[in-house]
Amino acid sequence: MNEMMIGVDIGGTTVKIGFINQDGEILKKWEVPTNTSNGGKAIMDDIWKSIQGHTHSLNISKGSLLGIGIGAPGFIEPDSGFVYEAVNIGWKNMDLAKEMKERANLPVYVQNDANIAALGENWIGAGNGAKNMIAVTLGTGVGGGVIANGSILNGENGMAGEIGHIKIDPNGIPCNCGGIGCLETICSATGIKRQGIDAVSINPDSKLAKFYEEHGKLSAKDIIDFAKSGDEISVQIINNTVDILGRTLANMATIINPSKIIIGGGVSKAGVYLLDLIASSFETYAIPKLNDVCELKLAELGNDAGIIGGAYLVKQNVK
């Protein structure tokens, strides 16, 4: 019996798709471009045709497919699989689950992209089946997913776990969400870069300023690399970033009391260097009894977390 699930992770540029077995192994994965033109109308057909093509060429029988689990960015109603809005894709009021069911005649489950990535990490990644887990994605923005009592928290209208929009500084930087001083304005790649450019303008003779002048650009990775090499201004930026991130994670842990906090996304590629700093800040702020049971870990599944989590969504629901 070779039952398998289809995981789909819809992003602004590509859609990742995979056939995944009951053990979480990827049997086959591939990508199709996300066609955002015309309100993203073609995306559903593109996905389904591509799945059909691979089902054919791999000689997979329809009967072995248990269902499709889809992650999409934006505001989603998980019970119905309805997407209110997904700005990056062009969707508005898109009945994603219904549309896909009509094409595939299979069970379809939908979650937002951060939540399925958290589910994937929880299943076969760094989460190790933790009943209580927080996943944070430090990328262009800061995303998050929370598992409590063994289930993804969706909340009343699918907005739970939006870690990036925790308000840190009432006098801070405006955020894309319309708020002021959100975590994402400081601890994302964008936020670290902004801190770097601010620091450069105040310290025009610094190593960082010279690098910026020479290269005409400055990335979060550059700043982290400078910090690793001991550059004082960069160290200050990273210290400020991990202080705020560690404190915010400690505050989240005060609510959720997790056994695992998983750090993923582009910024987390700075690896153990960053993880250790975040964990040290977390320890400073967390009640000892919270810290005692909580392990901070780097995400393990990279870009596959979404399709694996999508598959798990099917596995959880179909059995």
Next chain:
Amino acid sequence: MNEMMIGVDIGGTTVKIGFINQDGEILKKWEVPTNTSNGGKAIMDDIWKSIQGHTHSLNISKGSLLGIGIGAPGFIEPDSGFVYEAVNIGWKNMDLAKEMKERANLPVYVQNDANIAALGENWIGAGNGAKNMIAVTLGTGVGGGVIANGSILNGENGMAGEIGHIKIDPNGIPCNCGGIGCLETICSATGIKRQGIDAVSINPDSKLAKFYEEHGKLSAKDIIDFAKSGDEISVQIINNTVDILGRTLANMATIINPSKIIIGGGVSKAGVYLLDLIASSFETYAIPKLNDVCELKLAELGNDAGIIGGAYLVKQNVK
């Protein structure tokens, strides 16, 4: 069939006990003093003898009692009903569920006191069965309970929902928990009083300072009353308090996405005046989509929330 549950709410001074029916109606409630001497050894016998006495005098048959739901302060492992420590009571490593089962020969369920109060409010109080709810108790300290996906969050070692220990100000006041600048150091009755005494020392000619001099003491209620009457310094204290509380609740809502936030405890007796200010601050900081679905309400069950929640704990588990 007159099945009923026994709710027990153990506090530092008294133990509240009640017989409660399936509709959440209190058939009989009473209190016994909490005998904290000798490590609180007598408390279990005191509770059980008192229950037996009332069972007798009310002519209740043992068969109609479904079980006992107990709330206790401190660090509790809810699955086993084991109390690691309950400082106010003197307990350390107290196997509460086991001890009570041995006496009563009934199913026994245990939660911490803030969580059973939240369960009670959720069942027949202000929560109205909300699947996602945050309860905050503004008393001597700040307590909390969180319901997500329809269940109380306990977390990995029973520490979930400890709202009072969210870190607000890294340069703030030391908290009883060992941390610095916890919510409870600002937004509890104690915190409001402290803000008042600080303000009085800076403004010795103020109305508040004169009141303090005259009466030799200053309570959170005094400061709230002065604020209601428009006293500028008191208004500033209350504005600061509700600004921080509303922001913290908005940040919690960013994680939980609740439909109800219930405000209880002694400070909440300031009523609609305080509630409206907190709700307005919440609206300032919450993502609009979170605010749209979330109602802030005053707790409705007062001191009965604990025994009613204890009864609900039995109802949830026995059925």
